[in-house]
Amino acid sequence: MVKTNELTTVAEMLANFPQFVKTGENTVLCSIHGEYTQTTYQNGRTTNCPACERERKEQRITEENKKLKEAEKERKSRRIDELLGNSGIPKRFQDKTLDNYKSNSQKQKEIINNVEKFLNEFKAPQGHSGRCLTMIGKAGTGKTHLACAVASHVIKHYGGTARFSSVSEINRLVRESKSYNAKYSETEVIEAFGNYDLLIVDEVGIQSGSDAESRALFDVINARYQNMNPTIFISNLNKDQLKAALGERIYDRIKEGGGVILGFDWDSYRGKQ
Ligand SMILES: Nc1ncnc2c1ncn2[C@@H]1O[C@H](COP(=O)(O)OP(=O)(O)OP(=O)(O)O)[C@@H](O)[C@H]1O
Ligand SMILES: [Mg+2]
Ligand SMILES: [Zn+2]
Secondary structure (H helix, E strand, O other): OHHHHHHHHHHHHHOOOHHHOEEEEEEEEEOOOEEEEEEEEOOOOEOOOHHHHHHHHHHHHHHHHHHHHHHHHHHHHHHHHHHHOOOOOOHHHOOOOOOOOOOOOHHHHHHHHHHHHHHHHHHOOOOOOOOOEEEEEOOOOOHHHHHHHHHHHHHHHHOOOEEEEEHHHHHHHHHHHOOOOOOOOHHHHHHHHHHOOEEEEEEEOOOOOOHHHHHHHHHHHHHHHHHOOOEEEEEOOOHHHHHHHHOHHHHHHHHHHHOEEEEEOOOOOOOOO
16 A cells, blocks of 8 residues: 555656656657657657667667777776887887798798788787797797787787787896885786787797796786787797796697697898898
8 A cells, every 4th residue: 555655656746747748659660670659758758769779778888898998908008018118029120021021932931821820810800819829940040030020010000019028028027026116016017918919928948947937937828828818939949848948837828729839940041131
């Protein structure tokens, strides 16, 4: 009884507002969704096609989400820039492209093919698969050239973020983050490395880090693995030595999900130019 009384009161209240008082219902045709019942209110307001309204609402939500995502990406990339500076691509390699890499042999052509496939994944609708690309082999064969070419392309043509780094730089930044006056925490450094659309880790196996240091590399690679962000590894080591240098857990991740290891075993290009 109490409830009925309350409802009556609400209905009576609404009757005082012309925008809530229905004056008619008509069947109207939406050019997209067909017939619907249009309600007219006392103040002259009429309702729109409910399907159109729903689509508009969904579109508004999608757009708002997109804006939020972009703002978040922007905030993250500003934070990363602050922390790690620009792409880190060395000056010597800034104008390297896949086109200015000369591939004369069949092996080089296959490698270019593989590198192009890896690069093309960045523009796939579903994004990059996150698989790794590993380049191992002799000095001067163009490993750093090709990796930098991919990074420049991602930045210039796909609007992505890419960072050229090395095992020793990652170790150093993580080590520095642990000092008492560090500007950034270890977690922030790992997160920053983990968030680039592409990370290049050059000079794998040049120095053997302490256990704690190889932990740092593992944490970075694992963060990227979880974010499904791809990494390019470069080394002069052979596969067995690479496995020993990286440790089994990282080595497993570089081969996962279609990760390839490309061998560069021809003579150095240096001095040939
Ligand atoms: N096939 C090629 N076509 C054009 N330039 C090349 C080619 N191979 C190498 N180069 C050039 O030779 C130089 C050495 O190449 P790069 O530094 O990429 O070799 P690398 O394999 O990384 O060697 P390292 O293992 O010593 O670091 C660079 O200037 C690079 O642009
Ligand atoms: Mg190199
Ligand atoms: Zn409609």
